[in-house]
Amino acid sequence: MILFWFRRDLRLHDNTGFYHALKTGSAVLPLFIFDTGILHNLEDRRDARVSFIHQTLQDLHRQLEKQGSTLLVKHGKPEDVLAQLLEEYQVEAVYTNHDYEPYARHRDSHIGRLLQKKQVRFHTFKDQVIFEKEEILTQSGSPYKVYTPYKNSWLKHFDSAQAASLPSHTLLSQLQPHATTHFPTIQELGFEKSNIEVPMQEVSVETLQAYHNTRNLPALDATSRLSVLLRFGTFSIRQAVNMAREHNPVWLQELIWREFFMQLLYHFPESVEESFHPKFRNIAWRNNEEEFEKWCTGTTGFPLVDAGMRELNQTGFMHNRVRMVLASFLVKDLLVDWRWGEAYFASKLLDYEQSSNVGNWQWAAGTGADAQPYFRIFNPDNQVKKFDKEYAYIKRWVPEFQTTAYPAPMLDHSKARDRAISAFKKSIESFTTG
CATH class of the missing domain: 1.10.579.10 (DNA Cyclobutane Dipyrimidine Photolyase, subunit A, domain 3)
Structure with missing residues (x-):
């Protein structure tokens, strides 16, 4: 059996790691871990982001139940949770998608050592960006520090195949049959439901087509509002890039800014604590x-x-x-x-x-x-x-x-x-x- 670990990719469709897990032919059991290492740092017990994740996971759970499977939702330190699951299930591999933030990289390094010790394979995939890590570098092999040449190189390297969607949602027959498991309430996580509602609507074509003319006017609801959905992965970056390429190149540049900042943090994690210069x-x-x-x-x-x-x-x-x-x-x-x-x-x-x-x-x-x-x-x-x-x-x-x-x-x-x-x-x- 394979565990697929959802993190910031909370969707069944066009999900790279999930797709590759389902393609193996082995039964796949989906998992999400409410990471106490992150939750303990949140001061607001009504944090709207926790409410949004909890609600999104409930939706995923219902979709998976319709397939005769389930979503394992755990609460704790990921290393401890995975160690326990390895005792409960015959796990041959853990699949997930890359995360580039310093905490996540440190966490995944520990997880990798744990799984290696247990002789369980650990596969991670690029999913939240088009280009990552060392894929876009200067001619001297160093990371870009200026946006415009990074953007130009990004566009030069891009081809439509990199934004092709992956039909992970069509492979759900590969899910591990499973009885319904306990889904923790938000109170069991130490939180309360927020009064702030996260907008769930997807961006309209009309908004995108007018974006370059209206994006600087705060009185208008003229921005894509997709940043939340991209942050938690309920919307695929490949879908966003395809929409931008079709309807507005200015919005595409904003998506490239997002990847520019991601590669900066990956190469210069000290910038979280120190001024870059x-x-x-x-x-x-x-x-x-x-x-x-x-x-x-x-x-x-x-x-x-x-x-x-x-x-x-x-x-x-x-x-x-x-x-x-x-x-x-x-x-x-x-x-x-x-x-x-x-x-x-x-x-x-x-x-x-x-x-x-x-x-x-x-x-x-x-x-x-x-x-x-x-x-x-x-x-x-x-x-x-x-x-x-x-x-x-x-x-x-x-x-x-x-x-x-x-x-x-x-x-x-x-x-x-x-x-x-x-x-x-x-x-x-x-x-x-x-």
């Missing part, structure tokens, strides 16, 4: 906790910043244009360490993906690979004039805007900008002089 590792951050709290709660007196933070806190979503403005305001205007903002977003975003979150925060801070230059700082008032001049987005999330109840701006942006540029320059000078 050493010259920005000695910035004299102010890290004022009261000012950070105003940013978190959306009470800064800068309406686009406040609207974005309130949308995030209430829904777990934030428009990408607004994310950039918010990140710039925190790092540059308030001189708060980008890692504070990255951690806050990590706790709130439904579509949180470590590589994109770290990559985008370092981009906005000016400290990362192919980052916005440190001296280019978003003016939050000008961003309103460009992208929400009728205040439609702002009034949706900040109803007291333009009333006496709304606070005055917490700082002078021009002076804050000068302060930030000075702090970054001093960091560069200290690095240069040793």
Whole structure:
């Protein structure tokens, strides 16, 4: 028997590892593990992402039951769970899909040693990206650190066969017959159901075709909203790329940005903790906790910043244009360490993906690979004039805007900008002089 371990690929269709497991001819028993190493780090016991995963797994469980099989859902440390399952079942192999984040790579290294010791084969597959690891490198064999040449190389290497879907859902007769197993309640996992609903709709063709014209307008529901589904793998990256190629090359470029950040994290895992460029590792951050709290709660007196933070806190979503403005305001205007903002977003975003979150925060801070230059700082008032001049987005999330109840701006942006540029320059000078 083969165990197929679902992780961030929660679908039966077009699932690479699942397809290859079913193609072996051996009976396949699906498995999901609620990893306590991840869950214990979540402070919110009503985390919407846990609710979404739990609901998605229930749907998978029902689909598998119709095939006379089941979904084993376990809760614990993956190494311990798998060790126990090897005692209960005659397992010849474990199949799964690659994960590229530092924690996942460390976990899979331990799992690989366990399975090798037990003489159980461990097969993992590329599934959440088109290109991974060392597949796209510079001519000198090093990883790309600038997006545009990476994108050009990605497009040069791409052919339609790489985005061909895999009919894993047609092979379900290979599933291991199994009696219904206990499916843990969300309370048994130590959580409660969230009041935040994760949007399940798939992107429309009309939205994609207009994406390049409307994507920067936060008042419109004009982005794909697929980031959550790609994050948890309920939607295939191959399907997304095919849609982008057919309907809008600008959206394809956004998918390539996602892979650019993934390969950066894979090759430079230290970027989670350190500014990518050493010259920005000695910035004299102010890290004022009261000012950070105003940013978190959306009470800064800068309406686009406040609207974005309130949308995030209430829904777990934030428009990408607004994310950039918010990140710039925190790092540059308030001189708060980008890692504070990255951690806050990590706790709130439904579509949180470590590589994109770290990559985008370092981009906005000016400290990362192919980052916005440190001296280019978003003016939050000008961003309103460009992208929400009728205040439609702002009034949706900040109803007291333009009333006496709304606070005055917490700082002078021009002076804050000068302060930030000075702090970054001093960091560069200290690095240069040793």
